Amino acid sequence: MSELSDRQRQILRAIVLEYVVGAEPVPSELIASKYGLGVRSATIRNEVKEITEIGFLSQPHKSAGRVPSDQGxxxxxxxxTSSVDPRSSDRQSIRNAIDEDEPLRELLKSTTKTLSRLTHLLCTAALVRNGxxxxxxxxxxxLGPGRALLVMVLENGLAENRFLGIPATATIEHIGDANQILADHITGKNLRTLLVHEMPTVPNPLVSQVVTGVWQAIRELAEELTRLQVVSDGEEFxxxxxxxxxxxxxxxxxxxxxxxxxxxHQAVADTKQGHVTIGSEHDSAPLHSLSILREVFFVGTDEAGTLAIVGPTRLDYERNRMLLRLAAEQLSMAVTNALRA
Known part of the structure; x- marks a missing residue:
């Protein structure tokens, strides 16, 4: 990466900040008049020309100002970038959105919705595909004759519910026996094991019918949960x-x-790409006009998923990264505390 002088760094930062706000090419005269760098406009123009030749700026039209390139x-x-402190209203909005009494999927929905409203960008959460x-x-x-509710809670905080049909003649005792079998054969198993785990022999016909239906539902859940799961909000922004x-x-x-x-979705979940991926750094051409900001959230010390902000390359990197880190921290604490309760 080419080195810039201190003055060129000031100029590049000023152009990025102005373009982020105005979405219009930034003229050298604006930088000279607004940022008080202590030099004439001609000097600023020469510096801008050099920064452009390095590849950090581009000029959409010959008479236009400059815009940052992906390299810029x-x-x-x-x-x-400089650190940005959250506004008290931002912090409160994020705290209000993250209720540790909610299931993880609902937490992700409320978190992405709140982030999208704060940033006016697309916000996405991806759960780790972890067998x-x-x-x-x-x-x-x-739930009454012929109806039951299955609840499965994972170590990462995710809770899944499914309504099931069971024999209408199944009693509370039959359901209790089925729960004991599930506790013995399902609890503590990982999702990958559940995909191939065989149902045990159950002597009682009614209990066997209940367990058979539940077993099939659990296997379907395991298949679903080992695929990438994504929650998003803010496409309109x-x-x-x-x-x-x-x-x-x-x-x-x-x-x-x-x-x-x-x-x-793959790009959002790909934490190997780092916290920020910009424009042409993405492998996929449709993503070349977008930037993705990522933060991992945790259950205890275990990675549970990725929270991301997606926007044009012209976005407020400082403020949005701060909001994203704050949301990921709050989400991690909420999920971890819920599991300890």
Whole structure:
């Protein structure tokens, strides 16, 4: 990565900040008049020209100002960002959204919704695909003749419910016997094992019918839970961004990324890419006009999933990374505390 002088760093930071707010090319005259760098406009223009030649800025039109390139954003993120303190209202909004009494999936929905409203960007949560996650508890409850509710809780805090049909003549005692069998044969097993684990022989015909239905439901849940699970909110904010409104090609690519989903969801969950991936750093072409900010959230010390903010490369990296870290920390504490309760 090419080195910049202190003045060039100040100029690049100023251009990024101005472009993030205004979404319009930034002229050298604005930097000279607003940021008080103690040099003439001509000097600023020469510095801007050099930064452009390095590749950190581009000029959309000959008479236009400059906009940051993906390389410029990368240099900004790695070298020029400052820490930002959360507003008390932001902190309170995130705390209000994260209720540790809710199941994990509902926590993710409320968290992504709140983040999207605070950032006006797409916010996404991806649960770790982990076949090694173990079942903490499994329980069936009778709801009346022929109906029951299955609840399965995993060690990572995820709780899944399923309504089931059971024999209409099954009694509370039959359901109790079935629960004991499930506790003996399901609790403590990991999801990968449940995909192939055979149901035990159950002598009582009614109990056997109950366990058979539950066993099938648990296997289906295990198959679902070992696939990538994603919760998102705020697609409308992405499509409203000015750079996509005025560039039909960019809009088409973003729509493709949102509609296909797979590449975007994989990119959100790919923590090997680091906390920030910018534009052309993504492998998938439809993501080249987007940046993804990621933070991992935990259950205790175990990784449970990824919380992410997705927006145009022109986004407020400082504030949004702060909000994302705050939300991930609050989410980790809520899930961990819920499991300890």
């Amino acid at each position: 954003y990368r240099f900004f993120v790695d070298n020029l 090694d996650v173990r079942v903490r508890q499994v329980l069936i409850s009778g 992405i499509l409203a961004q000015p750079e996509f409104q005025r560039d039909t090609d960019a809009m088409a690519m973003v729509l493709q990324a949102l509609e296909q989903g797979t590449d975007l």
